[in-house]
Amino acid sequence: MILKRSLAIVVAAMVVAGCGAESETSDGKQIINIGHVGPLTGPISHLGKDNERGAGLAVDEANELDLVIDGIPIQFRLLSEDDEANPQKATVVAQKLVDSNIVGVVGHLNSGTTIPASTIYFNSGIPQVSPSATAITYTHQDYQTAHRVMANDEQQGKVLGDYAVKTLGAMGIAIIDDRSAYGKGLADEFESAIKDAGGKILTREFTDITKTDFTAILTKIKGLNPDLIFYGGMDSQAGPMMKQIKNLGLTSLFLAGDGVQTTQFMVLAGAEGEGAYASSPGLPLDQMAGGKEFREKFKQIYREDIQLYAPYAYDATFVMINAMMRANSTDPAIYLPFLRNTDFPGVTGRIRFDERGDLRGGSISLYQVVEGKWQYVETIGGAD
Amino acid sequence: MDIFAQQVLNGLVLGSVYALVALGYTMVYGILGLINFAHGEVVMIGAMIALAVVSALLSVFPEMSPFLMIALAGTAAILVCMSLAFFIERLAYRPLRNAPRLAPLITAIGISILLQNIAMIIWGRKYKTVPQIFPTETFELFGANITSVQIFIITVSALLMAGLLVIVHFTKLGRAMRATSESQRVAGLMGINVNKIISVTFMIGAGLAAVAGILIAGNYSVAHYSMGFMLGLKAFTAAVLGGIGNLGGAVLGGLLLGLIESIGAGYIGDLTGGFLGSHYQDVFAFVVLIVVLVFRPTGIMGERVSERA
Numbered sequence: 001m002i003l004k005r006s007l008a009i010v011v012a013a014m015v016v017a018g019c020g021a022e023s024e025t026s027d028g029k030q031i032i033n034i035g036h037v038g039p040l041t042g043p044i045s046h047l048g049k050d051n052e053r054g055a056g057l058a059v060d061e062a063n064e065l066d067l068v069i070d071g072i073p074i075q076f077r078l079l080s081e082d083d084e085a086n087p088q089k090a091t092v093v094a095q096k097l098v099d100s101n102i103v104g105v106v107g108h109l110n111s112g113t114t115i116p117a118s119t120i121y122f123n124s125g126i127p128q129v130s131p132s133a134t135a136i137t138y139t140h141q142d143y144q145t146a147h148r149v150m151a152n153d154e155q156q157g158k159v160l161g162d163y164a165v166k167t168l169g170a171m172g173i174a175i176i177d178d179r180s181a182y183g184k185g186l187a188d189e190f191e192s193a194i195k196d197a198g199g200k201i202l203t204r205e206f207t208d209i210t211k212t213d214f215t216a217i218l219t220k221i222k223g224l225n226p227d228l229i230f231y232g233g234m235d236s237q238a239g240p241m242m243k244q245i246k247n248l249g250l251t252s253l254f255l256a257g258d259g260v261q262t263t264q265f266m267v268l269a270g271a272e273g274e275g276a277y278a279s280s281p282g283l284p285l286d287q288m289a290g291g292k293e294f295r296e297k298f299k300q301i302y303r304e305d306i307q308l309y310a311p312y313a314y315d316a317t318f319v320m321i322n323a324m325m326r327a328n329s330t331d332p333a334i335y336l337p338f339l340r341n342t343d344f345p346g347v348t349g350r351i352r353f354d355e356r357g358d359l360r361g362g363s364i365s366l367y368q369v370v371e372g373k374w375q376y377v378e379t380i381g382g383a384d
Numbered sequence: 385m386d387i388f389a390q391q392v393l394n395g396l397v398l399g400s401v402y403a404l405v406a407l408g409y410t411m412v413y414g415i416l417g418l419i420n421f422a423h424g425e426v427v428m429i430g431a432m433i434a435l436a437v438v439s440a441l442l443s444v445f446p447e448m449s450p451f452l453m454i455a456l457a458g459t460a461a462i463l464v465c466m467s468l469a470f471f472i473e474r475l476a477y478r479p480l481r482n483a484p485r486l487a488p489l490i491t492a493i494g495i496s497i498l499l500q501n502i503a504m505i506i507w508g509r510k511y512k513t514v515p516q517i518f519p520t521e522t523f524e525l526f527g528a529n530i531t532s533v534q535i536f537i538i539t540v541s542a543l544l545m546a547g548l549l550v551i552v553h554f555t556k557l558g559r560a561m562r563a564t565s566e567s568q569r570v571a572g573l574m575g576i577n578v579n580k581i582i583s584v585t586f587m588i589g590a591g592l593a594a595v596a597g598i599l600i601a602g603n604y605s606v607a608h609y610s611m612g613f614m615l616g617l618k619a620f621t622a623a624v625l626g627g628i629g630n631l632g633g634a635v636l637g638g639l640l641l642g643l644i645e646s647i648g649a650g651y652i653g654d655l656t657g658g659f660l661g662s663h664y665q666d667v668f669a670f671v672v673l674i675v676v677l678v679f680r681p682t683g684i685m686g687e688r689v690s691e692r693a
Contacts, residue, residue, distance in 0.1 A: 207662035
């Protein structure tokens with residue numbers, strides 16, 4: 001008797017669970033699952049949460065529009081997963097999402113997690129739009145499912161190289177990188193851009209993310225007397241490096257990528273950070289097409305400021321929903337070609353993809369430290 | 385030429401810190417034959433405690449003289465590190481003193497991981513900025529730039545090392561330490577309290593480590609929970625290079641390692657025609673270590689140790 005009853009409960013539970021994946025709401029709308037992945041725990045959980053909120057805001061707004069696809073009223077649901085910024089965890093949650101019948105995924109946040117996860121989405125035919133992964137490899141694997149709504153490191157390296165030679169007038173250039181996928185990738189692109197622009201690479205030096213002493217390589221660089229020092233790496237090294245540059249009496253300009261354009265850099269470099277240049281993909285929030293409104297809307301709903309990439313996560317979600325609308329289908333195989341042909345006026349700017357799924361004409365903004373704050377200098381590219 | 389002078393100076397600054405830390409390794413090894421892998425973490429704890437004290441003082445008494453502030457922070461860091469070393473020795477190493485040699489070694493590695501994780505829980509994972517309480521002034525010396533902090537590092541290290549040599553060679557405590565390192569059993573028979581001498585040795589090493597931590601944090605203006613690990617490894621290398629167990633050897637090994645790293649990173653690219661770059665900085669230092677050990681297995685100044693074993 002007891003056995004029979006528990007069997008009945010198990011069967012009932014299975015039926016409920018089976019329906020849960022693609023059931024209907026109380027008012028008869030069909031539920032469509034969109035996945036979101038980012039680091040929701042750990043040291044950069046504030047950024048993951050920020051992306052989740054951006055995507056969540058887009059889903060809520062889309063649902064308010066009472067969308068109808070192929071004659072069926074639709075309700076979107078965001079299934080958010082935590083990859084802990086860990087590449088191994090990323091593949092596990094990617095598979096979990098694929099198994100929960102998602103029709104597309106917004107994520108992941110880091111390049112290191114996005115790349116391994118993209119293989120799983122590609123094999124399952126699930127369209128993927130990353131808000132913030134910038135490593136070149138992600139879109140260079142010939143995956144039709146991989147897209148991103150932010151300029152990649154190749155575009156960033158080119159802009160930085162051009163800017164160093166043409167705008168800052170630097171001819172002799174020294175490059176340092178931290179041997180990480182991001183730092184090395186960016187420094188390689190920067191180096192080839194410098195050569196194309198007619199600049200001269202005086203030396204290429206290396207460090208790693210465990211070091212805080214750069215005096216030996218900086219002294220060598222001092223002997224070569226470069227106009228500019230470029231660093232491919234993160235703020236934790238760039239801060240102390242900037243101090244040592246000034247202490248050694250080097251007068252070269254300092255330029256770096258988006259890993260350095262943070263408040264943490266300013267904290268670590270202190271007064272010696274003054275005058276440093278760094279870039280960041282995209283426009284500053286206030287210059288984005290819908291930036292100001294988005295900031296206010298976000299603050300009103302979540303009672304907290306945007307951290308970093310929320311507008312990109314918001315756009316990534318809407319680009320996906322927009323493609324489903326145009327395809328008049330939520331079937332990944334049917335709407336995927338429409339996603340590739342997107343031309344969408346997003347909060348962050350006009351979004352179109354090239355044949356690899358990279359953002360076409362992605363813009364890069366440059367900033368300089370003035371009186372202890374990152375001050376916007378100019379935006380390069382983006383007009384296309 | 386001034387570039388070379390600058391590289392030598394960079395090497396001396398780096399090397400004097402290595403030497404301070406290496407002394408802690410070598411003192412403990414000389415007496416117990418134990419490689420105390422947790423020593424690098426004691427350096428980190430010293431830096432973190434000093435940083436916490438300075439931050440607290442800055443927020444409560446912003447007008448306090450920087451000399452008094454650094455004296456208070458230094459005292460606090462030294463006291464905490466000394467008591468930490470006392471308890472580590474008492475709780476983790478002493479019960480294993482007669483165990484096979486591998487057991488205390490593994491315990492030391494365990495303590496190192498434990499301390500790192502405790503620091504991570506208390507102070508977080510982020511790089512912490514060390515407030516600049518002294519204005520940094522830059523001077524020129526033989527065409528090289530040297531900051532006031534770097535002068536301070538070299539001076540303090542030199543004084544401490546000289547002080548330690550005086551203690552070990554000219555005081556009653558030093559004689560007891562040397563006797564204990566010759567033979568614990570015989571020293572005990574001569575009326576020396578061996579347990580006390582071993583505790584004191586650990587505490588002196590920890591005091592030096594605390595100072596080294598403060599100097600490093602002050603020089604680079606950053607401190608974080610994992611800063612002690614690589615430093616400990618390098619200082620251990622320095623101790624082996626100079627001849628582990630030998631105090632003069634630790635000082636020499638530390639300074640040499642600093643110079644090798646600095647000059648290696650600066651010139652390796654030119655010497656090999658660009659074949660090897662500055663990412664071989666660490667490799668270069670370890671290659672020198674291997675070469676020295678091939679020709680002198682006991683290190684540069686390490687004859688006495690080989691007889692002892």
